[in-house]
Amino acid sequence: MSSKHKMTIQEVADEAQVSKTTVSFFLNGKREKMSASTWNRIAAVVEKYDYRPSTTARLMTAKHSCLLGVLIGDITHHFSNRLVKGIAQVCRTGGYQILIGTSDYDEDAERLHIDRMIDMHVDGLILQPNGNPQESIEKLKRAGIPVVCIDSNPEGLPLWVVTNNYQATFDVISSCVDQGYEQVIMFSATPRVLTSRQERYQGCLDALAQKNIPCHVHIIDTQTPTEDILAAVNAHDLTPRTLIFVPNCWLLPNVFTALKPLHGLVPHKLGILGFDNDDWADLTVPTVSTIVQPAFQEGATAAALLIDHIRGRFDTPPKTTLSCEAVWRGSTGRV
Numbered sequence: 001m002s003s004k005h006k007m008t009i010q011e012v013a014d015e016a017q018v019s020k021t022t023v024s025f026f027l028n029g030k031r032e033k034m035s036a037s038t039w040n041r042i043a044a045v046v047e048k049y050d051y052r053p054s055t056t057a058r059l060m061t062a063k064h065s066c067l068l069g070v071l072i073g074d075i076t077h078h079f080s081n082r083l084v085k086g087i088a089q090v091c092r093t094g095g096y097q098i099l100i101g102t103s104d105y106d107e108d109a110e111r112l113h114i115d116r117m118i119d120m121h122v123d124g125l126i127l128q129p130n131g132n133p134q135e136s137i138e139k140l141k142r143a144g145i146p147v148v149c150i151d152s153n154p155e156g157l158p159l160w161v162v163t164n165n166y167q168a169t170f171d172v173i174s175s176c177v178d179q180g181y182e183q184v185i186m187f188s189a190t191p192r193v194l195t196s197r198q199e200r201y202q203g204c205l206d207a208l209a210q211k212n213i214p215c216h217v218h219i220i221d222t223q224t225p226t227e228d229i230l231a232a233v234n235a236h237d238l239t240p241r242t243l244i245f246v247p248n249c250w251l252l253p254n255v256f257t258a259l260k261p262l263h264g265l266v267p268h269k270l271g272i273l274g275f276d277n278d279d280w281a282d283l284t285v286p287t288v289s290t291i292v293q294p295a296f297q298e299g300a301t302a303a304a305l306l307i308d309h310i311r312g313r314f315d316t317p318p319k320t321t322l323s324c325e326a327v328w329r330g331s332t333g334r335v
């Protein structure tokens with residue numbers, strides 16, 4: 001037999017002179033189903049040809065795959081890195097492996113990944129949803145696959161783990177105003193993509209409205225040139241003490257770099273406040289104040305909730321809101 005030929009279970013059975021069912025018992029470790037001589041005969045054939053059963057075929061017939069899907073917007077983000085680490089730790093302890101997909105915040109890509117994970121027979125899915133995920137949620141429901149949403153909690157979904165984005169932003173922005181900031185310039189990604197973005201955006205606006213402080217909003221993305229960001233800041237009168245707020249971790253380095261010509265104004269005339277990215281924020285000059293989500297805990301809690309649900313346990317609350325923490329650094333003059 002050619003070394004390039006991928007042996008089938010039927011060929012193993014034929015050479016060992018047993019049935020396919022007996023080979024299947026061998027592959028699943030059911031020694032009690034056969035005699036020692038039969039076991040040894042199958043083992044010799046498996047070793048001779050280095051036979052490996054088809055993973056896909058086994059998943060299709062197994063009651064549980066012990067695979068969990070994880071679908072997030074962008075794996076390169078600092079927040080996402082810690083989130084996945086939390087998920088992986090709990091899954092490893094619980095005997096699950098994870099399949100990770102990234103949607104790049106594109107709804108078509110999200111649907112494609114979900115279709116593939118259904119085909120892979122994942123036991124459950126942890127999802128950072130884009131926009132309105134109801135179609136995808138319904139498809140997973142029909143497939144009998146439970147889903148836990150993270151970072152965003154679209155209306156009507158029973159299982160989710162999020163952070164208090166709105167309240168944390170409201171409280172920290174209010175605190176900044178109390179420290180003497182007289183206006184805010186906010187650089188945000190498109191808020192409608194994620195409920196977490198909407199909550200931070202609205203939390204900032206509401207805190208400033210309550211204190212009658214002006215807010216100038218600029219919607220940007222990673223493709224926005226740094227010179228355009230700097231020009232947007234310089235278009236405003238910076239005589240009042242001004243806070244630059246960037247509620248998206250992946251935009252914060254771009255905005256910080258764009259503001260380099262104005263770093264001499266930091267923190268006495270110009271403050272900078274971001275979200276997450278706390279490792280990076282500790283290494284910049286000046287260091288950058290951030291609102292930090294407990295991303296590792298969020299991922300770990302989501303994984304525990306999903307595994308509990310799969311196993312019919314109720315140890316983890318179905319809806320959990322974790323608290324963010326303000327980390328004050330040099331960019332706001334509070335270290």
